[in-house]
Amino acid sequence: MALFENLSSRLGRIVDAMRGKSRVTEKDIKSMMREIRLALLEADVNYRVVKDLTDEISEKAKGADVLESLTPGQQVVKIVHESLIDILGTEEKLAVSPSGFTVFMLYGLQGTGKTTAAAKLGLYLKERGKRPMLVSVDVHRPAAQEQLRVLAEQAGVECYINPEEKSAAVIARQGLKRAKYMMCDTMIVDTAGRMTVDEELMRELKEVDAVVNPDERLLIVDAMIGQEAVAIAEAFDQQIGLDGFIMTKLDGDARGGAALSIRRMTGKPIKMVGTGEKLRDLEVFHPDRLASRILGMGDVLTLIEKASDAFDEKQAQKTVERLKANTFTMQDMLEQLEQLQGMGSMKEMISMIPGVGRRMGDIEVDERGLIRTRAIIQSMTVHERENPKVLNASRRRRIASGSGMTVQDVNRVVRQYDDMLKLMKQFGVLGGGKRKRRKRSPFGGFGF
């Protein structure tokens, strides 16, 4: 993320330059607008959208007395953020047909993740009590139908494919029949991707569309897409019709500015977002999170989710049990540290915290701290790990030399352990058990 500056640091520079001036001028506002423009363009927001937006923001900024504010930079960031949320709209639910049989048709360019999205959507709906049928009408890409079949099997969702058939419309008709026969209430049609929006693709899509008569036509958009996103969405909207879109690969570090562009230019909502390689990684879209992401302002919510990902529910349950029994040991602390490491690099995690990311710059986080602590605990005997109280000076000396650390380091770890124990008692985890919130606490007993 260090490559692209976020908006606050871009504006921060201008504000720094303004410091000492008696008042902020129109020209300062203009250079702020330039920085906003660059920040949005870096996030792949469409140029036309950027232009409109900066005009609007400029107006709002003037109206909001930014000039008189003590922190004009922050004020402007706030205005930008709000404007983005405005455009991105609210969370929108997927359609449910009053007929009792809902059809979703997924389309998009090659490699955007249509097949994966189809399977994820299938699982998502299944888990919400629907009975979906997945149908692949991709007669072009080798093994595309097989891919959907395998994914459907993993998701435990019905699937219809016909690799021998050359006509997408024919497979669509067969799939429809099959779905009704199997008493499914939802059909998800996965179509072939093309390298470009061409006539042949549109013709095929229209044919399939006429057969299945979708309640929702969803465009699959890759979060990494650049300036061309709007043109692609508009082409599909004009020729086939577009009811909303699913943005995929948001688990990467692409800012996803295309979402903003498409939303603004087509007026169609973002329905879902794909956030990982697992079939369960499909989520309802949250405008505020994406707005922060586009501005590179960090994403606390993603951070929290990432933590829950790495967090092993069973392991945590075990820890809680041990805590209740008042037997939280060094071994438990070691296991917790290992989970913490499972979340990825500390630096990456820290960069997700708003405000911190920018201050961090290129400062290296000492990842070795965790490794050292681990080494120290691993140099303890099982007895010592279970009963840290026995750690007298002689034992500490042995542990220090065993782990290649100093006695001070060992003392530090023991102190950390004591602190954690104390914190947990404070939070009422130990012994108490009144609080219910601990279930999703990603750090188990850590005092985060």
Next chain:
Amino acid sequence: MSIFEKFKRGLTKTRDFMAAQFNRLAAGFGRFDDDMLDELEMTLIQADCGITASTESIEAIREHIRNTGDDSEPAVLGVLHETLSSMLTERKLTLERGTLTIYLMVGVNGTGKTTTSAKLAQRAKREQYRVMMAAADTFRAAAIDQLKVWGERTQTAVIAHEMGSDPAAVVFDAIQSAKARGTELLIVDTAGRLHTKKNLMEELAKIRRVIDREAPDAKIETLLVIDATTGQNGIIQARAFNESVPLTGIVITKLDGNAKGGVAIAVARETKLPIVLAGLGEGADDLQDFDRDLFLKAILPEA
């Protein structure tokens, strides 16, 4: 169709767009003032060339105007061509008869690694090289089947294990097999992975280690496949992949049709890596050696 025509056909939209912008800007007096240069900068950004490359190009133009006083359209175009050209490097991939060359294809999901692998196999087959492919994408459902279908179509041997198996083991087997059969080109198709996934990037580094250990004498090309519709994230991708497995070249796919293609410039400028191949269409013959001058001629209007 000549190669230039292919580049031209693929990048028609970009060229038309650039030409329209130039015409609009140069309408009137054919001179470029400050505001027009700002507009031109935005034009480059709109073509996905990236902020840095765009800003630098405009700076070079401004400097040229300051030094020579010549702000005519041909002069501006000339400097632009020159600056963009200095950011791009090209290199042809070559094979050697009788020795093993390994192409390790890497990239994020959905950029066209499998298809590019197949096209590369076809190309080398046509030139009478002994070719083999390794299905090291053991993660994506049916990726192995996809490569096998391509293997049948191009009559190329495909080494594959089960889905979910260790990709490094597939590569190990493929190398042993390639050595035994006297294969001259082994193409390793890996699973798409987002560069932010630490463990998956480590998996890639492991594959590379296996290659280095098992085929120390082979010529190894680690090629990053980038989708031309990618925006600014392309730069970050290139950087991150380069850190895990030192890249030797970039392949830009899907350069025809919807892509503006500027990401080629953005990535080349940032990484200093050569662009080796350009995917200019869906046909097997549409995978071409990247040609810097043809590329620039295809996106910039004629002076």
